Amino acid sequence: MGRIFVVVFSVVPLVCAIADPIIPTAPGTAWRYNMTEEVGEGLTVSDVKPDADGKIRLPVLYRVEGTENVDGKELLKFEMHRAGVITRSDLLTVDERGIICWARITVDGEFVKFSPPQTMIAMPLKQGANWSFDGQVGDLKVHQHYEVTGEEDIEVPAGEFQAFRIRGEQTSPSPMTIDRWFATGTGIVKDVTTMRASNGDLLQRISLELAERPKIVDRPEVKPGAAPKKLSVSLAKEQFGKATTTFSSDTSQIYVRWQGQRLRKGAKVRAVWIAENIGEDAPPDYKADEASAIAESPTAHGVFTLSRPDDGWALGDYRAEFYVDDVLVETVKLKIVK
Numbered sequence: 001m002g003r004i005f006v007v008v009f010s011v012v013p014l015v016c017a018i019a020d021p022i023i024p025t026a027p028g029t030a031w032r033y034n035m036t037e038e039v040g041e042g043l044t045v046s047d048v049k050p051d052a053d054g055k056i057r058l059p060v061l062y063r064v065e066g067t068e069n070v071d072g073k074e075l076l077k078f079e080m081h082r083a084g085v086i087t088r089s090d091l092l093t094v095d096e097r098g099i100i101c102w103a104r105i106t107v108d109g110e111f112v113k114f115s116p117p118q119t120m121i122a123m124p125l126k127q128g129a130n131w132s133f134d135g136q137v138g139d140l141k142v143h144q145h146y147e148v149t150g151e152e153d154i155e156v157p158a159g160e161f162q163a164f165r166i167r168g169e170q171t172s173p174s175p176m177t178i179d180r181w182f183a184t185g186t187g188i189v190k191d192v193t194t195m196r197a198s199n200g201d202l203l204q205r206i207s208l209e210l211a212e213r214p215k216i217v218d219r220p221e222v223k224p225g226a227a228p229k230k231l232s233v234s235l236a237k238e239q240f241g242k243a244t245t246t247f248s249s250d251t252s253q254i255y256v257r258w259q260g261q262r263l264r265k266g267a268k269v270r271a272v273w274i275a276e277n278i279g280e281d282a283p284p285d286y287k288a289d290e291a292s293a294i295a296e297s298p299t300a301h302g303v304f305t306l307s308r309p310d311d312g313w314a315l316g317d318y319r320a321e322f323y324v325d326d327v328l329v330e331t332v333k334l335k336i337v338k
Contacts, residue, residue, distance in 0.1 A: 023187040025076060025094065028216040030063035031187060033208040034157060035082070039259075040202040040240070058083060059211065061220060065089070075102055084223030098123040104137075107262060112138040125164045125182065127151065139265040140297060143172040154181050154190060158210040161189045173265075173297035186213060195299065201240055203259065203301060231269065231329050232259045233322050239303055245334040249312040256291075256304040256320055263295040263324065270323040271304045278316030278336075288318075 023029075037056040050056050061081045068077045068091055075091040089105040099120040104112045115136045122131040130147040146168045154163050161183035168178040174195065181190040189210045195203045234243035236255045247254055256271050263269070270292040275282050282288070291304040313336040322330040 022184055024214055025064055026216060027064055027066045028218070029214050030061050030217045031210060031214050032212040033060045033062070034211045035060045036207045037204070038202070039204050040197070060208065061217075063217070063219065065219065070103055073102070079219075081220045081222075084221060086222055092120070093117075096123065110138075118142075121182070122146075125184075140173045142170070144168060144170040152181075154183075156189050156209040156211075158186075158189065158213050161186060163189055174299055186210070197301070199240075204299075230260065230262050230324055231322055232261065233257065233271075233320070233330050233332055235320065235332060235334060245332065247313065247334065247336050249315055249336055249338055250308065251313065251336075252308050254306040256306065257301075258304075258322060259301040260295055260297075260299050263298050263300055265295065265297060267295040267325050268323075269293050269295055269300075269302070270326070272321040272323070273306060274319050274321060275314065276317040276319055278314040278318075282314070 035056075035058050037058075038054065059082075063079050063081065065077045065079045067074050069075070070091060073093070075093055078090045078092060080087045080089070085107060087107050090101055091103040091105070093100045093102065097119070101114055101118045101120050103114060106112060113136075118133045118135065118137070119131055122129065125148055127148055127150045130145065132143070132145045134143050136142070146166055149165050149167050151162060151164055154161055161181070163181035163183040166178075166180040166182060168176075168180065170176040177194050179190075179192045180188060183189045187210075188208070191208045192205065193207075194205045197203055234257050235245060235247075236243050236257065237247065237251055237253070239255050239257075241255070256273075258269060258271070260267075260269070270290060272287060273289040275286045275288050277284060278286075289306065293300075293302050293304075315336050315338065318334050318336065320332045320334065321328055322332075
């Protein structure tokens, strides 16, 4: 999976201190999920190779690591582990108001405060209950709305559950929807988060299904230097077409597509077009063009377009270099042929 910084719809097994706990919160308690990730045509958001059907499947684990004191307040610390990486840590309180997120630690170790603290679940859960969040998450302005649409039976690998179904929508900083099933005594048993482009095309969908009921387990090994990349890129002959690295000399336009995963707000994304070897038409590694954009959210995406010269593309080897804040993060090799 790629890990994406999902502000509003992060998977959080939720807790309540009213009467019987909704889920256990002892240190070491963990929820194992099967994750399925799919992306739109031509996009890549993970270093993991997709299956034959184009989807990425990985196990993830959400675990109570203990507590952490923030500004004099003791917060429960939930870590999300995936492929040897802690993709985030959520810092929560649990009381009669429900589950409240005060801060988050990103995969890069950045400490991000929620202002005001975000209500993840407003108690009591019942059909028709709804709540919203309008606030700042770090530098991002976030607007989201949740509604409990009802109760239903659902079957996942961990078993059958009677669960509340919660529908969520985020309108800022980027459009996102979620369908979530929450079972009292267990937590989140299924979660489907979907992000789409402005034209409605799928950008990314992440589905999680509970694989085992919560239990206390040892903390997984964390691999140094295994953090997922910040930017995924692809080239195509059409804006929403199939990705390719071979183009004919009469191709009218080359679309350079990029998708952020954990960009900072205001990060500069830059693509540099370099002719490595095109014969006598230019010296080796000639910088032919470049374009840039400013990321408005961690999952910002965009397209740079290269138009065919009047006399056609020069045949030979090229590469496209991608920079985030002037740091090279990705390189794509390509060829122009007859």
